[in-house]
Amino acid sequence: MSRIDETKDFIPVRIAVLTVSDTRTPADDRSGDTLVDRLTEAGHLLAARDIVPDDRGTIAAQLRAWIADPGVDVILTTGGTGLTGRDVTVEAHRDVYEKEIEAFGTVFTIVSMQKIGTSAVQSRACGGVAGGTYLFALPGSPGACRDAWDEILKWQFDYRHRPCNFVEIFPRLEEHRRRK
Template sequence: MDLSRPFVPVNIAVLTISDSRSLAEDRSGDVLVSRIELAEHKLVDRKLVKDDVGAIEAQLRAWIADPAVDVVISTGGTGITGRDVTPEAFARVLEKEIVGFGELFRMLSYAKIGSSTIQSRALGGVANGTYLFALPGSPGAAKDGWDDILVTQLDIRQRPCNLVELMPRLKEHL
């Protein structure tokens, strides 16, 4: 971390995907919101949608089209049961997948939950210059995804490289 560089806050939207929770009961979303605010980034929106590919895709597309949103972090729907459709919705909107995000998330999770980590389909990617990350729905997974990966990659002071310094170049192909 190069603390001589000035911090650059990013605008983050949080999406909870659940058939069984409301925002009032959304502990995983609360974990993300508190960490985003603690890191001095800007929470620009927070929503909850049902486990429905179309509903998830519609919300992702709305935020991808919004120039005020730099990053979307979702929680929930990344498992392997029939209702877990977050990766399928993400696949409909992603231009590029950040394969290493899911790989690193599962590697770090293995140290905590062992081989159960194979049930996670956590993923990351980019669409229209917006970073998208899908985390599992547990508060622990939200904490791990933020604390072990995103807090540093969304900090321009992280060395040797970070996702923030790439943001101006994400739309080069458009």
């Protein structure tokens, strides 16, 4: 079972939040606000925040820019993970992933099933790694953002979480790029 090892120090990570929407503005971006509130309450740092339209190329370009930024450790996107024609966030994420974290989508579905039942099948939440940066595509509802953060990401971005967490393997994400 998971636990927090109080003998370890908390290590804050730098998290960028990207809202994907054709209609949201900073004034009414409730899902982005939810993520920012959660990550800062947990002791992490907001590295950047933006809103982009539902356009695959635009989303991928913003992801690549933040992946290239040494001040960003993690990118959380909200919106565009559904099944409609404008939902292209997952495709944009997969355009930039070096490795996909397949279990994230599975665990998110399990968490969602407890809250919204079989409607959870309509989400394509996903996660991956690129350029030493973690990326997660979350649905566009504040409830889904709360569930993803509170039930999964909060723990995986806490260095003290045992038996393992994402933070402890940061130094090894790009070991394949080192010379032998």
